[in-house]
Amino acid sequence: MLHVITGGSGSGKSAYAENWLLEQREKNLYDENSENTNPSAPFYIATMIPYGKEGETKVIRHRRLRAGKGFRTFECYRDLAKADIPVNTGILLECMSNLTANELYDEAGNMNKPEKVKRQILEGIRHVIEKTDLLVIVTNEVQGDQMEYSEETKIYQRVLGEVNQSLAGLAEKVTEVVYGIPVEIK
Amino acid sequence: MILITGGAYHGKRNYAKQMYPGIEFVDGISCAEETIFACQGMDHFHSYIENRMREGKKLPELLKIVEKLKCENSEIVLITDEIGYGIVPTDAFYREYRETHGRVCTQIAAEAKEVHRVICGIGTVIKG
Numbered sequence: 001m002l003h004v005i006t007g008g009s010g011s012g013k014s015a016y017a018e019n020w021l022l023e024q025r026e027k028n029l030y031d032e033n034s035e036n037t038n039p040s041a042p043f044y045i046a047t048m049i050p051y052g053k054e055g056e057t058k059v060i061r062h063r064r065l066r067a068g069k070g071f072r073t074f075e076c077y078r079d080l081a082k083a084d085i086p087v088n089t090g091i092l093l094e095c096m097s098n099l100t101a102n103e104l105y106d107e108a109g110n111m112n113k114p115e116k117v118k119r120q121i122l123e124g125i126r127h128v129i130e131k132t133d134l135l136v137i138v139t140n141e142v143q144g145d146q147m148e149y150s151e152e153t154k155i156y157q158r159v160l161g162e163v164n165q166s167l168a169g170l171a172e173k174v175t176e177v178v179y180g181i182p183v184e185i186k
Numbered sequence: 187m188i189l190i191t192g193g194a195y196h197g198k199r200n201y202a203k204q205m206y207p208g209i210e211f212v213d214g215i216s217c218a219e220e221t222i223f224a225c226q227g228m229d230h231f232h233s234y235i236e237n238r239m240r241e242g243k244k245l246p247e248l249l250k251i252v253e254k255l256k257c258e259n260s261e262i263v264l265i266t267d268e269i270g271y272g273i274v275p276t277d278a279f280y281r282e283y284r285e286t287h288g289r290v291c292t293q294i295a296a297e298a299k300e301v302h303r304v305i306c307g308i309g310t311v312i313k314g
Contacts, residue, residue, distance in 0.1 A: 008270030010288020054281075144193065144271025153273055178268075178303060179191065179288070179295035181312045 002129060003136045003173040006164065012180035013138050014062060017092055018069060020175075021136045025090040028133060042090035044071040045083070045128070047099040062094075077102045080124025091132045096121075096139035096167070100160045111152060114159050121163050125170070137171075139164050187255065187298040188263045189291065190309070197307030198265050199229055205302070205309070206263055222255060227263035235287050239279070245286045252293050266291060268303075 003020065007013040025042055044066060050059045066073075071092070076083045080099065085091070093099075103117045129135055143157050168174045174186035188206075192198050199211070211227040214234030219241075222228060238248060255262060270288050275281050295301045300314030 008268060008288060009274070010270055010285040010292065012288075012292045054278075141271045142273050145273065147272070149273060157273065178312055179189070179301065180292040181295055181301055183303075183312055 001134055001173065002167070002171040003134075003175065004139060004164070004167045004171045005136060005175050005177060006139045006141055006185075007177035008141060008144075011177050013177045014094060015065060016175075016177045016180065016182060017094070017136050017138050018066060018071075021090050021092050021134065022069060025134055029089065040086070040088045041070050041072045042092065043085060043088050043132075044073045045080075045085075045091060045093040046073055046075050047077060047093070047095060047102065049077050049098070049102065079120070081120065081127045083124070083127070085128065085131045087131050089132065090134040090136075091128060092136045092138070093128065094138040096137055096163060097142060097160055099124075100163055101156060104156055104159060111155070114155055117159055118163055118166070122166055125167065129170075137167060139167065187260060187294055188300045188302070188314075189294050189298045190263065190265045190302045190304060191268045191291065192304035192309075193271075194267045196304050198304045201302070201304045201307060201309045202227065202229075202263060202265055209263055211263075211265070219251075222251065222262070223258045225259070225262065227265070229265045231264045231266040232269060232287055235290055236283055239283055239286065245289055248286065248290050249293055252290060252297070256297055264294065 005013050005017045021042060048055065048058065050056050074083070074085065099121060100117070103112065103120055104114070105111055125137070140160070143161055149157070168186060171186060176183045176185050190198050190202050202209070202211070206227070209227045210225070211229045212221055212225040214228050214230035214232070217225070217228070217234065219238060222234065228234060235248065238251070270284050275284060295313065298313065301312050302309045303312050
């Protein structure tokens with residue numbers, strides 16, 4: 001099952017996503033038809049490159065949030081399709097806005113072609129789905145404002161918007177978290 | 187506590203006045219910090235948060251205000267813009283404000299008896 005979780009900044013998306021994944025995984029494991037008698041730990045795929053002090057603080061906050069929940073953290077900033085992830089009982093991928101930004105700009109800061117970026121991201125998602133019965137993807141909304149953004153920023157908004165649409169198309173479940181309250185979209 | 191959220195210019199104040207007639211709303215843009223503990227309702231709660239942050243307050247102190255609000259003015263109706271749906275700001279203050287405002291509202295929503303979301307003037311009760 002693919003569950004896409006979106007929402008504004010600071011809205012509690014991560015906490016909701018973690019708890020939902022763990023609850024759903026429990027249900028799957030204790031389902032009487034479950035063949036999984038020796039479950040592996042759930043995976044957390046972190047996509048944010050921690051730039052500077054602010055980035056580090058964010059990572060520390062997220063780690064604290066996950067502490068004690070048994071996640072195995074796997075860092076993947078680009079090229080999800082090549083990630084060596086073993087078959088497992090649950091993956092939380094966080095978050096699509098960072099992965100998209102990382103894929104859009106290479107390490108030297110050059111911009112890749114938007115169409116290629118979208119293809120690559122979706123290929124990555126298909127690769128990850130094959131490894132698990134339960135994939136939760138946290139994404140963001142970055143299009144709810146129109147300021148005088150640069151052309152590059154507009155491209156980023158478009159690519160992430162289109163990636164979100166494709167993910168929602170693949171997903172069984174889409175939820176928007178509004179200040180910690182889950183609002184069902186699909 | 188009752189929280190009413192939604193994008194700017196979506197008709198939140200009119201909706202609030204229809205839902206809770208007779209309530210007087212102070213303006214979060216201009217009111218003092220202590221006003222929140224004595225008023226019936228507050229419009230522009232996001233500006234109230236921004237003003238406190240400009241005075242140097244950080245998330246823990248703002249969460250203390252929420253805690254105190256729960257004890258001293260638990261019937262308050264708060265109207266806020268739903269920010270945090272755009273590009274991450276380049277300005278460090280606005281980046282922190284955007285995230286802190288979200289965390290404060292998440293705490294209020296957790297404690298609130300009702301949360302309403304207004305889009306195009308139409309409210310949906312998402313909690314309560």
